Amino acid sequence: MTGGGEEIFAISLALLSALMFAFTFVLVRIGVKSASSETALWLTLLINAVFLWGWSLLSYGWQFDQWWEWRYFVLAGLFAPLLGRLFQFMGMARLGSNITTPLTLTHPMVSVALATAFLGERLSYLGLIGAVMVIAGSVLVGSQGGQGNSGSLSSVPRRYLLLPLIASLSYGVSMVFRKIGIDIGSDAVTASAVTTSASWFFASLYIGATNGFARIRCTQKELGYFGLAGLFSSLGPVLLYVAMQHADLVVVAPLAATTPLFVLMMSYVFIRADEIFTTKVVVGTVATSQV
Numbered sequence: 362m363t364g365g366g367e368e369i370f371a372i373s374l375a376l377l378s379a380l381m382f383a384f385t386f387v388l389v390r391i392g393v394k395s396a397s398s399e400t401a402l403w404l405t406l407l408i409n410a411v412f413l414w415g416w417s418l419l420s421y422g423w424q425f426d427q428w429w430e431w432r433y434f435v436l437a438g439l440f441a442p443l444l445g446r447l448f449q450f451m452g453m454a455r456l457g458s459n460i461t462t463p464l465t466l467t468h469p470m471v472s473v474a475l476a477t478a479f480l481g482e483r484l485s486y487l488g489l490i491g492a493v494m495v496i497a498g499s500v501l502v503g504s505q506g507g508q509g510n511s512g513s514l515s516s517v518p519r520r521y522l523l524l525p526l527i528a529s530l531s532y533g534v535s536m537v538f539r540k541i542g543i544d545i546g547s548d549a550v551t552a553s554a555v556t557t558s559a560s561w562f563f564a565s566l567y568i569g570a571t572n573g574f575a576r577i578r579c580t581q582k583e584l585g586y587f588g589l590a591g592l593f594s595s596l597g598p599v600l601l602y603v604a605m606q607h608a609d610l611v612v613v614a615p616l617a618a619t620t621p622l623f624v625l626m627m628s629y630v631f632i633r634a635d636e637i638f639t640t641k642v643v644v645g646t647v648a649t650s651q652v
Contacts, residue, residue: 371608374600375616381597383623385590386462390453390628392586396579398450399568401587403577406442406561408591413554413599421548431555433542438559441535442594445528447564452524463621464525471533472614480540482611536617539602540610549602556598 389401417424445465452461476482535556543552568574579587604613 367607368612371604371606371613372616374604374607375613376619378597378600378604379617379620380623381593381600382617383620383627384593385597386449386453386620386624387627388586388590388593389450390457392579392583392590393450393454394580394583396583396587397576398447398454399564399573400577400579400583401450401590402443402447403561403564403568404579404584404587405446405591405594406557406564408588409442409557409595410554410561412592412595413550413557416595417548417551417554420550424551427547430545430547431542431552433538433545434547434552434555435559437535437538437542438556439535439563440531440538441560442557443531443560443563445531445535446560448524448528448531452521452528455521455524461525461528462624464522465528465532466618466621467526468529468532468536469614469618471530472536473611475533475537476540476610476614480537480610482609484611533614536610536614539598540605543602543605549599549606552602553595553598557595 385405389405393401445468449461449465452465473484477484539552539556543549547555568577601613601617604616
C-alpha cells in the first residue's frame with residue numbers, strides 16, 4: 362500500500378471507528394432509564410472483553426506468553442474505556458448526549474499535544490486551525506444546558522460540565538498509550554481485548570470496593586441495548602488500532618472526534634425529545650468535529 366493510499370485507508374478506518382462509538386453512546390443513552398451509569402459501564406466492558414478475547418483466540422491463538430508487550434494497553438485501559446466511559450456516561454445521564462459528547466470528544470487536543478511533545482509527531486497548520494475550532498465549539502456547546510425544556514444550564518449545576526472534561530482528558534491520555542503499544546507490534550484485536558479487559562478489571566475493583574454490585578441491575582430491554590452497545594464498542598477500538606498502525610496519532614486522533622456528528626444525527630432521529638437541538642449545539646458540534 363502506497364503512502365497516500367495507506368493514509369486514506371487509516372482515515373477511513375478512523376471514521377468507521379467514530380461511527381461505532383456513536384452507535385454505542387446513543388444506545389447507552391436510550392438504555393439508561395432505570396439502570397445506573399455503573400451498570401452500563403460494567404456490562405458493556407464485560408461484553409467487550411468476552412467478545413474481543415473470543416475473536417483474538419479464534420484468529421491468533423494463544424498469545425499470553427507475550428503479556429509484557431501488553432503493558433501499555435493495560436495503562437490505556439485504566440484511562441479509557443474505564444475512566445473515560447464512566448465520566449462520559451455520568452455526564453450523559455445529567456447533561457444529555459448532545460452536550461456531553463462534543464465536550465468529551467475534545468480529547469484529540471490532549472492526544473495531539475502529547476504526541477507532539479513525547480512521540481515526535483508534527484502538527485500541521487490545518488491541525489492547529491482545527492484545534493482552535495475544537496475550543497470554540499466546546500465553548501458554544503458548554504454554554505448550553507442539560508436535559509429539560511429550558512435549553513440552558515439554569516436547571517443543571519455547572520459543575521457537571523467537569524464530567525465530560527475529565528472524560529476528555531482520560532480518552533486523550535489513553536490514545537497516547539495505545540499508539541505506543543500498537544507500534545510495538547501487537548495485533549489490533551488482542552490490543553483491544555487487553556485494553557477493555559483492563560478497564561473491566563479496574564471497574565470491578567472499584568465497584569466491589571464501594572459495594573456497587575448491588576446496583577448492577579437492569580431490565581431485559583436495557584440489557585438488550587447494552588448488549589448492542591457492547592458489540593459496537595468492541596468494533597470501535599479494533600478499527601482505531603488498525604488506523605493507528607497506518608498513520609500518526611496526530612492524523613488518527615482528530616478523526617475520532619467526528620463521533621459527535623454521528624451522535625447528533627442519530628439522536629435527532631431516535632431520541633429527539635430527550636435532547637437539546639439549538640443553533641449553538643449544532644454549530645458547536647460541527648466545530649468540535651472539524652479538527
